[in-house]
Amino acid sequence: MAVTFARGFRAGTAACGIKAFTTGASAIPRDQKDDLCVIHSAYPCDTGGVFTTNKVKSASVVIDQLHLQRNRVQALTINSGNANACTGAQGFRDALLMAKLSADRLDLDPDQVLVSSTGVIGRYLPMDAIKPGIAEACDGLSSDRGDAAAKAIMTTDTVPKTAHVEVDIAGTRVRVGGMSKGSGMIHPNMATMLAYITTDAAVEAGLMSGIVKSIADRSFNQVTVDGDSSTNDSFLMLANGAAGNAPIRAGSKEAEQLATAITKVAQDLARAIARDGEGATKLMTVRVRDAVSDEDARSAARAVASSSLVKTAVHGGDPNWGRIVCALGYSGAELALDRLHLTIGGLVVFERGAGIDVDLAAVRRAFEQPEIEITATLGLGDGSAEAWGCDLSEEYVRINADYTT
Amino acid sequence: MAVTFARGFRAGTAACGIKAFTTGASAIPRDQKDDLCVIHSAYPCDTGGVFTTNKVKSASVVIDQLHLQRNRVQALTINSGNANACTGAQGFRDALLMAKLSADRLDLDPDQVLVSSTGVIGRYLPMDAIKPGIAEACDGLSSDRGDAAAKAIMTTDTVPKTAHVEVDIAGTRVRVGGMSKGSGMIHPNMATMLAYITTDAAVEAGLMSGIVKSIADRSFNQVTVDGDSSTNDSFLMLANGAAGNAPIRAGSKEAEQLATAITKVAQDLARAIARDGEGATKLMTVRVRDAVSDEDARSAARAVASSSLVKTAVHGGDPNWGRIVCALGYSGAELALDRLHLTIGGLVVFERGAGIDVDLAAVRRAFEQPEIEITATLGLGDGSAEAWGCDLSEEYVRINADYTT
Numbered sequence: 185m186a187v188t189f190a191r192g193f194r195a196g197t198a199a200c201g202i203k204a205f206t207t208g209a210s211a212i213p214r215d216q217k218d219d220l221c222v223i224h225s226a227y228p229c230d231t232g233g234v235f236t237t238n239k240v241k242s243a244s245v246v247i248d249q250l251h252l253q254r255n256r257v258q259a260l261t262i263n264s265g266n267a268n269a270c271t272g273a274q275g276f277r278d279a280l281l282m283a284k285l286s287a288d289r290l291d292l293d294p295d296q297v298l299v300s301s302t303g304v305i306g307r308y309l310p311m312d313a314i315k316p317g318i319a320e321a322c323d324g325l326s327s328d329r330g331d332a333a334a335k336a337i338m339t340t341d342t343v344p345k346t347a348h349v350e351v352d353i354a355g356t357r358v359r360v361g362g363m364s365k366g367s368g369m370i371h372p373n374m375a376t377m378l379a380y381i382t383t384d385a386a387v388e389a390g391l392m393s394g395i396v397k398s399i400a401d402r403s404f405n406q407v408t409v410d411g412d413s414s415t416n417d418s419f420l421m422l423a424n425g426a427a428g429n430a431p432i433r434a435g436s437k438e439a440e441q442l443a444t445a446i447t448k449v450a451q452d453l454a455r456a457i458a459r460d461g462e463g464a465t466k467l468m469t470v471r472v473r474d475a476v477s478d479e480d481a482r483s484a485a486r487a488v489a490s491s492s493l494v495k496t497a498v499h500g501g502d503p504n505w506g507r508i509v510c511a512l513g514y515s516g517a518e519l520a521l522d523r524l525h526l527t528i529g530g531l532v533v534f535e536r537g538a539g540i541d542v543d544l545a546a547v548r549r550a551f552e553q554p555e556i557e558i559t560a561t562l563g564l565g566d567g568s569a570e571a572w573g574c575d576l577s578e579e580y581v582r583i584n585a586d587y588t589t
Numbered sequence: 590m591a592v593t594f595a596r597g598f599r600a601g602t603a604a605c606g607i608k609a610f611t612t613g614a615s616a617i618p619r620d621q622k623d624d625l626c627v628i629h630s631a632y633p634c635d636t637g638g639v640f641t642t643n644k645v646k647s648a649s650v651v652i653d654q655l656h657l658q659r660n661r662v663q664a665l666t667i668n669s670g671n672a673n674a675c676t677g678a679q680g681f682r683d684a685l686l687m688a689k690l691s692a693d694r695l696d697l698d699p700d701q702v703l704v705s706s707t708g709v710i711g712r713y714l715p716m717d718a719i720k721p722g723i724a725e726a727c728d729g730l731s732s733d734r735g736d737a738a739a740k741a742i743m744t745t746d747t748v749p750k751t752a753h754v755e756v757d758i759a760g761t762r763v764r765v766g767g768m769s770k771g772s773g774m775i776h777p778n779m780a781t782m783l784a785y786i787t788t789d790a791a792v793e794a795g796l797m798s799g800i801v802k803s804i805a806d807r808s809f810n811q812v813t814v815d816g817d818s819s820t821n822d823s824f825l826m827l828a829n830g831a832a833g834n835a836p837i838r839a840g841s842k843e844a845e846q847l848a849t850a851i852t853k854v855a856q857d858l859a860r861a862i863a864r865d866g867e868g869a870t871k872l873m874t875v876r877v878r879d880a881v882s883d884e885d886a887r888s889a890a891r892a893v894a895s896s897s898l899v900k901t902a903v904h905g906g907d908p909n910w911g912r913i914v915c916a917l918g919y920s921g922a923e924l925a926l927d928r929l930h931l932t933i934g935g936l937v938v939f940e941r942g943a944g945i946d947v948d949l950a951a952v953r954r955a956f957e958q959p960e961i962e963i964t965a966t967l968g969l970g971d972g973s974a975e976a977w978g979c980d981l982s983e984e985y986v987r988i989n990a991d992y993t994t
Contacts (some may be wrong), residue, residue, distance in 0.1 A: 239924045240918030356849075522677075
């Protein structure tokens, strides 16, 4: 399942001890979990990617942007435990070497391999540990190892994140599957978030890169855990054509059906990330409706979902809707207080410019559910969006106060 | 001292039980602290103000913007315990009534009084409690009550915040004093931050409003605790001319001297806010040098000071400089990694595109100091700025998870 749900994709994994070697260990830990995976497609893929907007990009992101230009990607090699970011020229050499080692083993050219890294910033990749890991992962490629791959890319994640969906497009059954990681450092601009979606749909060259941004805008860019954007965030979409349908053209009805299926998988993976935010105990879904534009709605939803004050209130089960109104106010979205309608867990708490008398105990019960739904209807236009976040807990602080040590 | 350090300013306070009545009490608590103050000037003041950029503004902010247009302010009335925000038409009536009650008692016109409120959002001001409080505060006006006023405006602040400085300008001794509040919800755009600076300098009309924004940009707008911008943030500067100097003209050397003195007081008050951030145990000063512009430097310094990940690392004494580089990367400021030079507590941790071998124990000791200094030299131009923040602790979460209840 996961990235191997679509036909023609196989995955392999290895346990290299990357984090241990990165932080100075001299031997691989006994209970080392898998920390490297290779995804291989039987055919070259049409591939689209979006990457971090941070001006400081990991070497792997820069290499991927380069390799995507030829658009004949056929494999991905991903490691957790070390981000290969802020590592200067050595970092680029290491990222290229990861691609080349994988390509050699899989009989591909290096630019047919994309690489991703996630973990500690500012340390060189332990290539002596990675080299045999790539060989092992390539040798173990199997269509059964999708879930194992989803585990191999985890860092502080507590659960692997996978999703899949099957759709009929013009009479052909098409499969879409994916995996993601990301728990702390998650933000609209996808901080330390990695996501990969594969499909066996046949598409005309360039379709994936044409739709990847709008899918990210409605999924991963609407997830927020703590407001930081990392150096490594990557979202890649690969279509290998194994389904055998007539290649889907940009702008067609079929392209829209495929985009809808991929968006479904992407949103499932995005929600899974929010739910697994570092120290999170609750999933928060923020819906904004009737905004001036979709973009306004996205900004407004994100602002609420990423407000530290809303997040701590949600954590504490505190019905402090004033903080939600406040976050809408600084989101940059057009807002007219006298038109705003706000519900928490289905209860109306604000309308026509002022809070209304509500049963505070009922609001409190709504906040105490494991999933909190906040809906803001702006009354200004047709724009709508969702964003997902989590509560901010004492546990988040504990995890992040002592990450490298 | 504080706002009564400059000649001609007096302060009075009262304990009204505003927060208790707001949340439903039927009697004033026995140990009620002062929660209302009035500042009065013997002469009409030249006044400048900057306010929250939040689209949702408290009624007091809207009223102040109106009253500032006539520029003949002679008193301030400030309450803590209730923000009078999201309170609709009733909120405006209450804010105006606060000004009118004060004006009547002080023999002024209502538009000579500015009002501020801070506290819980979305509840009506308990005017029955505020009315006698205004009378009491006006009747008790004294040049000795500046420190008491600084206490009256506190909410979750643990210490009152005051500063003052005396300077010679063209042979006349000029005094500048001030007070501020703000602890949680503090951000670049001054979330729930109130600050008042008074001076006895004589100035030409319009000088204060001409310089207030640039002073805020170098002080209060560079303070960040948790990234939210509130509905009530206000910074007001009043000059009453009691020093008897020749009125200072915009653009003159004397205007620059006065601006420098006010900036000094403003920065002291800003640092005090950062140091007293909710749950804070450490003050973090971020200096950015050699940026393309001052504006770029300000953005970069703020991004580092407000990063949840930097803040938790600082809290944990974790020398994770990668998070600092990461925050610089998404700040929007121009950045060239190969020119970046980064120190923590005076120790060089990053240069020429990569981390360098440092004594991690020494970095850790630097982080463990009660004040952490982070300096980023960008090597790109002449822009420089500072920002102040605090660490993010478990205590912050505890305070904010249960604020209204």
